[in-house]
Amino acid sequence: xxxxxxxxxxAHPSYVRIYLALLVLLAISLLGPMFGHxxxxxxxxxxxxxxxxxxxxxxxxHLNIEERYVWYIxxxxxxxxxxMFAGIAPDVMLPAGQNWLHLPITPPxxxxxx
Amino acid sequence: MSMPAPAHGAAxxxxxxxxxxxxxxxxxxxxxxxxxxxxxxxxxxxGGFMAYVFRMQLAFPGQxxxxxxxxxxxxxxxxxxxxxxxxxxxxxxxxxxxxLGNFLIPLMIGCDDxxxxxxxxxxxxxxxxxVVIILISLVxxxxxxxxxxxxxPPLSASAHYNHTPWGAPLWLLxxxxxxxxxxxxxxxxxxxxxxxxxPGMTAMRIPIVVWMIVIASLVxxxxxxxxxxxxxxxxxxxTVGTQFxxxxxxxxxxxxxxxxxFFGHPEVYVVLLPATGVVAEVLTVFARKKLFAYKTILGTAxxxxxxxxxxWAHHQFVAGIDPRMAHLFTITTLLISIPVAEMLFAFIAxxxxxxxxxxxPMLWALAFIxxxxxxxxxxxxxxxxxxxxxxxxxxxxxxxxxxxFFPIAIIGTFAxxxxxxxxxxxxxxxxxxxxxxxxGTVIPFNLxxxxxxxxxxxxxxxxxxxxxxxxxxxxxxxNHLAVIATVALIVMLAFQVVFLVNFFWSMRHGEEVGAxxxxxxxxxxAAPSPPPHxxxxxxxxxxxxxxxxxxxxxxxDYWPQHVPNQEELPRA
Amino acid sequence: MSHAAxxxxxxxxxxxxxxxxxxTARLAVWWVLASEIVIFGGLIGSYVMLRLxxxxxxxxxxxxxxxxxxFNTFVLLTSxxxxxxxxxxxxxxxxxxxxxxxxxxxxxxxxxxxxxxxEWSNEIAHGxxxxxxxxxxxxxxxxxxxxxxxxxxxVIMGIVxxxxxxxxxxxxxxxxxxxWHFVDAVWIFLFPLFYIAK
Numbered sequence: 001x002x003x004x005x006x007x008x009x010x011a012h013p014s015y016v017r018i019y020l021a022l023l024v025l026l027a028i029s030l031l032g033p034m035f036g037h038x039x040x041x042x043x044x045x046x047x048x049x050x051x052x053x054x055x056x057x058x059x060x061x062h063l064n065i066e067e068r069y070v071w072y073i074x075x076x077x078x079x080x081x082x083x084m085f086a087g088i089a090p091d092v093m094l095p096a097g098q099n100w101l102h103l104p105i106t107p108p109x110x111x112x113x114x
Numbered sequence: 115m116s117m118p119a120p121a122h123g124a125a126x127x128x129x130x131x132x133x134x135x136x137x138x139x140x141x142x143x144x145x146x147x148x149x150x151x152x153x154x155x156x157x158x159x160x161g162g163f164m165a166y167v168f169r170m171q172l173a174f175p176g177q178x179x180x181x182x183x184x185x186x187x188x189x190x191x192x193x194x195x196x197x198x199x200x201x202x203x204x205x206x207x208x209x210x211x212x213x214l215g216n217f218l219i220p221l222m223i224g225c226d227d228x229x230x231x232x233x234x235x236x237x238x239x240x241x242x243x244x245v246v247i248i249l250i251s252l253v254x255x256x257x258x259x260x261x262x263x264x265x266x267p268p269l270s271a272s273a274h275y276n277h278t279p280w281g282a283p284l285w286l287l288x289x290x291x292x293x294x295x296x297x298x299x300x301x302x303x304x305x306x307x308x309x310x311x312x313p314g315m316t317a318m319r320i321p322i323v324v325w326m327i328v329i330a331s332l333v334x335x336x337x338x339x340x341x342x343x344x345x346x347x348x349x350x351x352x353t354v355g356t357q358f359x360x361x362x363x364x365x366x367x368x369x370x371x372x373x374x375x376f377f378g379h380p381e382v383y384v385v386l387l388p389a390t391g392v393v394a395e396v397l398t399v400f401a402r403k404k405l406f407a408y409k410t411i412l413g414t415a416x417x418x419x420x421x422x423x424x425x426w427a428h429h430q431f432v433a434g435i436d437p438r439m440a441h442l443f444t445i446t447t448l449l450i451s452i453p454v455a456e457m458l459f460a461f462i463a464x465x466x467x468x469x470x471x472x473x474x475p476m477l478w479a480l481a482f483i484x485x486x487x488x489x490x491x492x493x494x495x496x497x498x499x500x501x502x503x504x505x506x507x508x509x510x511x512x513x514x515x516x517x518x519f520f521p522i523a524i525i526g527t528f529a530x531x532x533x534x535x536x537x538x539x540x541x542x543x544x545x546x547x548x549x550x551x552x553x554g555t556v557i558p559f560n561l562x563x564x565x566x567x568x569x570x571x572x573x574x575x576x577x578x579x580x581x582x583x584x585x586x587x588x589x590x591x592x593n594h595l596a597v598i599a600t601v602a603l604i605v606m607l608a609f610q611v612v613f614l615v616n617f618f619w620s621m622r623h624g625e626e627v628g629a630x631x632x633x634x635x636x637x638x639x640a641a642p643s644p645p646p647h648x649x650x651x652x653x654x655x656x657x658x659x660x661x662x663x664x665x666x667x668x669x670x671d672y673w674p675q676h677v678p679n680q681e682e683l684p685r686a
Numbered sequence: 687m688s689h690a691a692x693x694x695x696x697x698x699x700x701x702x703x704x705x706x707x708x709x710t711a712r713l714a715v716w717w718v719l720a721s722e723i724v725i726f727g728g729l730i731g732s733y734v735m736l737r738l739x740x741x742x743x744x745x746x747x748x749x750x751x752x753x754x755x756x757f758n759t760f761v762l763l764t765s766x767x768x769x770x771x772x773x774x775x776x777x778x779x780x781x782x783x784x785x786x787x788x789x790x791x792x793x794x795x796x797x798x799x800x801x802x803x804x805e806w807s808n809e810i811a812h813g814x815x816x817x818x819x820x821x822x823x824x825x826x827x828x829x830x831x832x833x834x835x836x837x838x839x840x841v842i843m844g845i846v847x848x849x850x851x852x853x854x855x856x857x858x859x860x861x862x863x864x865x866w867h868f869v870d871a872v873w874i875f876l877f878p879l880f881y882i883a884k
Contacts, residue, residue: 012774019767023760030756033882045878053871060770060867062860067708070716077720080336081727083423087443088372089735090436111586225700229710301717309710310700335717339724343732346827356816356823364740364820369732376728653699 018059025052141231142647146238147217148538151531153245154209157200158524160249162607164197173593173600175580187579188277191260194577196252198263199285203292204245206385206523211334212241212296214388214530215303215327217538221638221645222321224312224654224676230302237302241295244288251284259285262577264374264429267359267367271351283352290345293338300331312637312676314656319675321636321660322405325412326391330384333419337380344373371433375426382518383422387415389526390457393479396533397461398661399634400476401468402671405661407460414453414460421450431499432506440499447497454490458483469664469671473632474548478529481556482521489517492567507577510570513563520559528555528613535617536631540643541624547616554609561602565595633672636660640676715861719868722835726872729831730879733824737879746821748884749814754805755881758798759873765794766870769863772850776859781850784859788847791866795840802833825880832876835869 025048032044058064063071137145163181170177171185178184185193216234220227228234252258259281261270270286273279307320307328347358348370357363359370398405405411424446431440461483470476492514495501505511528551535543569592574581581588581596630639637656641649654676662673701710708716737743772787806826809815816826839862846862849855 015767015770015774019763022763026756026759026763029878029882030752033884041883045882049874049878053874056766056867056871056874060766060870061864067706070708073716073720074723077336077723078727080423080724081340081731084340084372084376084728085731085735087376087424087427087439088369088731089738090439091368091372091434092366092732092735093739094436220700225703227698227700229700229703230714231698297721301714301721304717305710305714306700308706309708309713310703311705315705335721336724339721339726340728340731342725343728343831346729346831347732347823350816350823350827354816356827357820358823364736365823366736366739369736373728373732 013059015059018055022052022055025055139235141227141235143216143220143228143231143234144538144645144649146234147213147215149238150208150216150241151213153242154205154207154213157204157208157245159610161197161200161205162610164193164200165603166607168193168197169600169603171579172581173597175582188257188260190579191262191577192252192258192278192281195260195262195285196248196258199289200248201519201523202263202381202385203289204248206519207292207296208241209527210385210388210392210523210530211327211330212237212299214323214392214534215299215331217534218638219303219306219324219327220310221537221641221649222324222636223307223310223315224637224640224650224656225306225310226648226650226653228302229306229310233298234302237295237298240291240298244291244295247284247291248288251281251288254280254284256280264371264378265348266374267348267351267370271348271359273352283349286345286349286352290342290349293342293345296331296334297338300335303331304328304335312654312656315637315675316656318409319656319659321391322394322408322411322415323388323391326387326394326415329415329419330387333380333387333422334384337377337384337423340373341377344370368430368433368435371430372427375429376423379426379429380419380422382515383418385522386454386518387418389482389522390415390461392526392530392533393461393482394464395634395636396475396479396529397464398663399533399632400471400473400479401465402471402663403464403468404663405460406463406466408659408661411457411460414457417453418450418457421446421453425450425497428497428499428502431502437499444497444499448494451490451494451497458487458490473532474543474545474552475529475533477549477552478525478532481552482525482529485517485525485556485559486521489514489519489521492517505570507575508570509566509574509576512576513566513570516563516566520563524555524559528552531617533632534638535620536627537638537641537643537645539621539624540626541620541622542627542631543620543624544616547612551609551612551616554612555606558602558606558609562599562606565599569595630674633670635662635672635674637675640674709857711857711861712864715864719865722868722872726831729824729828730875733828733879736820736824740821743819743821744884746814746819747880749809749812750825750881751805751808752881754801755877758801759877761794761798761801762870762873765791765798766867768794769866773860773863776850776856779853779856781853781856784856785847785851788843788850788859788862792840792843792847795836795843798836799833802829828876829880832869832872835872839866839869 029044029048029052032048033041035041057074063074137149140146167179167182167185168190170179170182171190176184216228256273256278259265259270259276259278261276261278261282265282265286269275270282273282276282307324311320347356350356351358351360358365359367361367394405394411425443427435427439427443428447431443492510496505496511496514532543532548535541570576572587572592574587574592578584578587581592627643629641629643631643632639637654638645640654642651655678656675657678658673658675660675662675664671665673704710706713768787768790772784772791775781775783775787814822816823843862843866846855846858850859
């Protein structure tokens with residue numbers, strides 16, 4: 001089977017080196033908040049989380065040598081999550097709304113009884 | 115890779131024999147498919163009975179319902195809620211996706227079983243547990259859950275509000291287990307179709323119904339995740355007392371509505387797509403004509419699946435969502451009608467110039483197109499935020515979604531059952547009884563729901579137990595309409611007896627048929643009827659697309675997928 | 687049951703086919719992960735939008751134990767390394783070596799859970815229970831769901847390791863590894879969400 005052949009041929013990268021790189025990134029994400037700047041924290045915390053997760057996916061899960069469409073499958077799913085977030089966040093994050101007019105309530109006329 | 119024929123023949127001879135291993139704990143995809151189908155049909159009877167009870171209450175409020183008794187307001191809520199839940203989660207899903215998918219996919223793509231037969235069995239077992247739990251939830255102290263199938267908090271989140279301390283969590287648990295079962299099943303379907311196709315079965319030669327089931331499984335997989343997360347939160351709100359959806363504590367009830375409908379709307383397309391697939395198969399066989407625009411239909415199905423992720427909030431126009439978002443969701447909702455309409459046009463074009471035979475499956479397929487069209491067109495009014503604000507939660511909505519779900523779950527299922535019955539049991543169903551059942555179902559169906567469009571436009575709200583308390587809305591005219599709908603429902607339910615008689619009688623005594631009674635092309639008709647354990651006597655290879663009917667310069671008007679180009683079928 | 691044995695003797699055809707070129711079992715694992723992405727995505731997405739809506743959650747988040755979280759990240763990364771080395775050994779058809787590495791991974795999971803239970807009991811003892819605030823509800827539910835995945839992974843890994851030690855079903859070493867790396871990747875996001883952003 002072709003994939004078996006691919007497996008036998010592929011040279012394993014140095015997993016220990018990737019692991020060490022991940023640990024360095026972890027250290028940076030811990031040091032980030034010490035600058036006390038929220039943007040820096042955002043980048044070191046979440047930017048680095050994305051880098052780390054991508055490295056784990058690419059090298060440990062071997063997505064780098066997997067069929068390309070597996071990436072697409074996973075990214076489409078992530079895309080659905082983003083769609084969900086984009087659709088829900090305006091309501092949950094801004095429940096008071098923007099530029100809403102607060103009109104006085106006029107009670108409806110009482111029903112006419114025949 | 116092909117299996118040598120003798121070894122396979124031996125496997126057929128050694129099919130499991132005892133009742134338990136053959137019918138209950140079987141890993142055979144056909145048995146599991148029929149298990150799903152029979153469970154779904156049994157649940158349909160329960161759901162139909164619930165509809166009968168609450169329709170009687172609506173037509174004759176406060177009077178004792180035959181076979182049930184007096185309906186209290188709380189029972190009414192529980193009946194409505196569980197009617198909806200059961201018909202969607204325990205009838206449409208198991209019959210259309212799990213039942214048909216299991217039965218058809220391995221046969222139609224030419225292999226012996228699913229790629230994970232034991233996972234398949236596990237999926238049914240989890241589903242069966244969910245069936246048991248939802249039935250138990252109806253009889254526990256406090257009664258079944260009555261907060262509508264959408265289970266909006268705060269009503270659903272606390273027994274203080276819903277008065278069903280057991281019913282609500284059990285309902286949620288059953289729904290969650292059902293999701294797990296269909297996630298497992300969907301993964302199995304997808305991997306089977308991706309990997310286990312017969313040699314020559316390229317992507318563009320896969321029958322449309324298989325494509326549809328796979329796309330539906332993927333849409334389900336992509337949309338159900340947030341609701342599973344939401345179900346965990348709601349379950350904890352109900353049982354532990356967390357406040358995920360309690361605004362007082364910083365939670366947000368609107369979040370649940372969004373999580374629910376993010377799944378709930380794609381779910382409509384999850385059940386729609388397999389039904390349209392069934393219709394496509396039936397139309398080509400009984401019009402003896404190639405399916406019009408195979409690739410376009412496939413494209414519209416994929417487009418429908420993708421757009422279905424962008425429309426969900428049209429269920430929440432009156433929930434106080436951001437009006438700008440409401441405009442966006444209106445636009446996407448109107449957009450999604452384009453691919454669906456295109457698909458229906460392709461079906462109508464398939465009929466054009468065909469040699470149409472009005473066999474029972476074909477009647478069902480044609481009825482699907484006609485009835486679903488009404489459902490789709492009325493949906494436009496509800497998808498547009500301006501009109502929806504008036505029509506929201508009226509009987510107009512009820513009539514609209516029954517005009518979509520009934521064609522999907524009932525008409526589509528009957529098309530499938532009458533069409534594949536010879537393959538399932540090796541016998542034919544009675545055409546006469548089939549036609550009586552068809553007309554006895556479709557005519558009353560319209561008489562149930564056309565009146566409800568009118569009561570809805572007149573302003574009747576769908577969640578009212580008795581209109582006697584609302585003099586403006588219980589005029590003689592509206593009451594007449596409610597009675598018409600209820601009588602039509604009873605007539606329709608009565609005609610289902612014809613189907614049951616036809617089904618079970620034909621299983622034993624119907625006319626025996628060969629492998630291919632409809633002269634169809636797809637691979638399942640190359641297997642014996644009913645297919646043995648392992649399906650095919652010799653594993654087929656595929657030489658052409660599934661819809662080569664009426665090819666010029668050929669003696670036969672059909673050209674099965676597994677027949678090599680040089681070889682002709684022996685004349686019948 | 688003798689006929690059951692006969693059925694098993696029938697070599698299934700479907701499972702052996704691979705029209706896509708990806709082995710069936712691995713393809714299924716990818717789909718499992720795809721469905722998991724949406725489940726965790728739904729939970730994390732809900733958390734993020736409420737977090738941005740409630741500024742006071744930052745105050746609540748400052749009570750989580752960053753050191754313990756960082757140590758757990760380290761533990762999971764290390765266990766992931768062991769899992770991928772197990773996969774390397776399995777590809778070299780060295781079952782016992784693969785089983786030893788899998789054992790290390792399970793140990794990593796165990797340490798992770800121990801740290802977690804230390805953390806949780808400490809927090810609960812200080813009054814940061816699941817009822818205190820919706821922030822804490824999300825904290826316990828999200829980490830709990832993740833912890834459940836860790837436990838499930840450890841159980842399956844135990845079964846796979848027992849098989850691998852006897853040289854059986856070595857392809858499963860890679861599959862459970864992929865799942866474990868996914869659980870690791872989820873934690874990589876949970877760590878900044880609950881421990882760093884304050």
